[in-house]
Amino acid sequence: MQVPLSAYLILSAFLFIVGVVGVATRRNALIIFMCIELMLNAVNLTFLAFARFLNSMDGQIFVFFVMVVAAAEVAVGLAIIIAIYRNRETVDVAELNLLKW
Amino acid sequence: MLETLIVMLVKIVVVFGALLLTVAYMTWIERKVIADIQVRLGPMRVGPHGLLQPIADGLKLMFKEDLIPSQVERVVFLLAPSMSIVPAFIAFAVIPFGDTTTLFGLLAKPVALHITDIDVGVLFVFGVASLGVYGIVLAGWSSNNKYSLLGGLRASAQLISYEVSMGLSVVGVLILAGSLSLVEIVKAQAGLYWWLGMLPIPRWFIFSQPLGFLIYFTCALAETNRAPFDLPEAETELVAGFHTEYSSMKFAMFFMAEYANMITVSALATTMFLGGWLGPIGPSPVWFLGKVFLLLFLFIWFRATLPRFRYDQLMSFGWKRLLPLALLNVVWSALWALRG
Amino acid sequence: MELVIFTGLALVAALAAMLVIVQRHAVYSALFLIITMGALAGIYILLEAHFVWIVQVIVYAGAIMVLFLFVIMLLDIRREQDPWTPPGRGRILTALLLSVVLLVELGMAVAQRLVLPPSGAPSVAGGFGTTQTVGRLLFTDYLFPFEITSVILLVAMVGAMVLAKKRLT
Numbered sequence: 001m002q003v004p005l006s007a008y009l010i011l012s013a014f015l016f017i018v019g020v021v022g023v024a025t026r027r028n029a030l031i032i033f034m035c036i037e038l039m040l041n042a043v044n045l046t047f048l049a050f051a052r053f054l055n056s057m058d059g060q061i062f063v064f065f066v067m068v069v070a071a072a073e074v075a076v077g078l079a080i081i082i083a084i085y086r087n088r089e090t091v092d093v094a095e096l097n098l099l100k101w
Numbered sequence: 102m103l104e105t106l107i108v109m110l111v112k113i114v115v116v117f118g119a120l121l122l123t124v125a126y127m128t129w130i131e132r133k134v135i136a137d138i139q140v141r142l143g144p145m146r147v148g149p150h151g152l153l154q155p156i157a158d159g160l161k162l163m164f165k166e167d168l169i170p171s172q173v174e175r176v177v178f179l180l181a182p183s184m185s186i187v188p189a190f191i192a193f194a195v196i197p198f199g200d201t202t203t204l205f206g207l208l209a210k211p212v213a214l215h216i217t218d219i220d221v222g223v224l225f226v227f228g229v230a231s232l233g234v235y236g237i238v239l240a241g242w243s244s245n246n247k248y249s250l251l252g253g254l255r256a257s258a259q260l261i262s263y264e265v266s267m268g269l270s271v272v273g274v275l276i277l278a279g280s281l282s283l284v285e286i287v288k289a290q291a292g293l294y295w296w297l298g299m300l301p302i303p304r305w306f307i308f309s310q311p312l313g314f315l316i317y318f319t320c321a322l323a324e325t326n327r328a329p330f331d332l333p334e335a336e337t338e339l340v341a342g343f344h345t346e347y348s349s350m351k352f353a354m355f356f357m358a359e360y361a362n363m364i365t366v367s368a369l370a371t372t373m374f375l376g377g378w379l380g381p382i383g384p385s386p387v388w389f390l391g392k393v394f395l396l397l398f399l400f401i402w403f404r405a406t407l408p409r410f411r412y413d414q415l416m417s418f419g420w421k422r423l424l425p426l427a428l429l430n431v432v433w434s435a436l437w438a439l440r441g
Numbered sequence: 442m443e444l445v446i447f448t449g450l451a452l453v454a455a456l457a458a459m460l461v462i463v464q465r466h467a468v469y470s471a472l473f474l475i476i477t478m479g480a481l482a483g484i485y486i487l488l489e490a491h492f493v494w495i496v497q498v499i500v501y502a503g504a505i506m507v508l509f510l511f512v513i514m515l516l517d518i519r520r521e522q523d524p525w526t527p528p529g530r531g532r533i534l535t536a537l538l539l540s541v542v543l544l545v546e547l548g549m550a551v552a553q554r555l556v557l558p559p560s561g562a563p564s565v566a567g568g569f570g571t572t573q574t575v576g577r578l579l580f581t582d583y584l585f586p587f588e589i590t591s592v593i594l595l596v597a598m599v600g601a602m603v604l605a606k607k608r609l610t
Binding site: 021022034049 | 444455461462464471474477481487489490493496497500504505508516535536539543546547564570574586593596600602604
């Protein structure tokens with residue numbers, strides 16, 4: 001029996017929801033960043049599932065670009081976190097409240 | 102279905118056993134060859150010409166006390182040696198050892214001498230090699246020890262730096278072979294090339310991609326932490342680097358992983374540059390093993406001869422010299438392929 | 442057979458993803474994220490993505506997560522004393538709204554008669570998802586985005602180096 005499209009979509013939605021919950025609740029900037037990567041992976045899975053079921057290569061090419069952009073984003077994001085750590089000695093996002101009124 | 106399963110299981114057992122045996126006896130070969138280069142005898146006592154030395158070493162390591170310091174991160178500490186050795190062995194799943202054979206007529210159907218042939222074989226080996234970095238990084242971190250952490254980070258920084266040039270150095274081979282599958286790459290090197298109409302030279306890629314081979318071999322030395330790039334595990338450096346807190350079998354596993362990695366990169370170099378299992382006459386696995394052992398001898402020869410690089414020299418060499426050379430090789434190969 | 446493999450990999454991916462967000466120490470989160478990415482790479486093979494799965498292993502699990510681990514270990518992050526923040530009212534409202542939207546999408550996907558053709562998964566073209574197909578498409582139809590991504594990577598490299606450099610005071 002073949003795996004239906006809805007199975008892939010449910011898994012992808014679940015991973016996305018887990019990522020969103022992680023971003024909303026954790027305070028460690030690195031873990032928030034990892035949950036963002038989890039969300040990107042969930043989206044990749046959706047793209048590939050639809051590419052397979054609609055017989056279109058566009059989905060796979062888009063996944064390729066998503067991976068490249070995610071790599072670039074991780075590099076820059078981690079550099080920012082390192083710079084912030086050097087300044088404030090913390091990666092706790094609750095402590096980064098200088099711009100709050 | 103059942104027959105293919107049994108054939109595959111037999112192949113896996115044979116390859117795994119041969120690999121473990123080679124890893125164990127690589128220690129003996131290394132000690133003997135280095136001894137010969139240094140005009141001395143090497144192990145001679147344990148068995149004739151020291152042939153039982155690896156067994157003695159294995160038994161010694163097994164009976165040593167297995168110390169686990171109290172403040173380490175236990176789960177990761179115990180898992181790190183396996184994370185180092187498993188990728189080294191997995192990479193052998195795609196390497197072809199020989200032509201399709203019927204074992205001198207014993208088998209009804211010819212069986213291909215590779216465990217599997219995926220269409221992205223080269224990328225698979227590189228992907229698995231990049232997973233091997235985790236063993237070192239996590240071993241250094243979980244030891245709860247500044248020296249181990251820094252040693253582990255330095256070793257893995259070296260590994261990931263040379264991975265880039267290693268990947269680029271084989272792009273020339275991929276252009277010439279037209280496929281990422283290792284079986285196809287070997288088949289693309291079949292045949293002879295008549296130089297000046299008289300001298301037969303095999304169509305191995307080492308002759309059409311000499312720079313690619315040199316870059317690949319240099320990166321392979323760095324990837325396996327072998328001299329002259331073995332600063333992370335030199336005895337005079339950083340206490341003992343990432344494996345300071347390990348003892349007994351876990352320590353042995355790190356060194357088995359290093360030798361298994363050596364064999365993997367040699368097998369890959371043989372497949373991509375030296376024509377794999379191709380040879381004029383005789384059984385093809387013999388040719389494959391012969392070429393792999395030739396490259397392993399080169400590894401040992403380099404260790405016995407060259408002084409080691411300092412860490413900043415090593416990183417500067419990898420990024421500022423090898424990477425531009427590898428890129429140049431890619432451009433040159435592409436132009437060469439377009440000319441015809 | 443395909444269903445068995447998918448179920449196994451999906452359970453591993455879902456479980457590891459849930460474990461990512463509950464760890465006290467960032468290194469364990471990273472390790473579980475690596476497991477999630479590995480399981481997803483396996484699922485990609487089921488989806489005929491013969492090139493994308495190995496790119497996922499090499500780029501995501503083999504490079505991006507190594508970078509994460511480096512930063513976590515170099516910054517010497519301690520265990521969080523109290524990892525869960527009590528969410529404020531605005532956050533709870535946003536989370537509820539997002540969950541409703543996502544659950545509606547889930548429901549629509551499950552009522553798959555709206556999404557799928559009645560015959561199930563169509564057969565795919567020969568060479569679907571292979572390296573050759575991806576390569577050809579990248580250099581013909583998608584050449585412009587391909588060149589743009591190379592510029593993106595260059596900009597990211599320069600940016601990361603400038604941001605993380607030590608001050609030469």
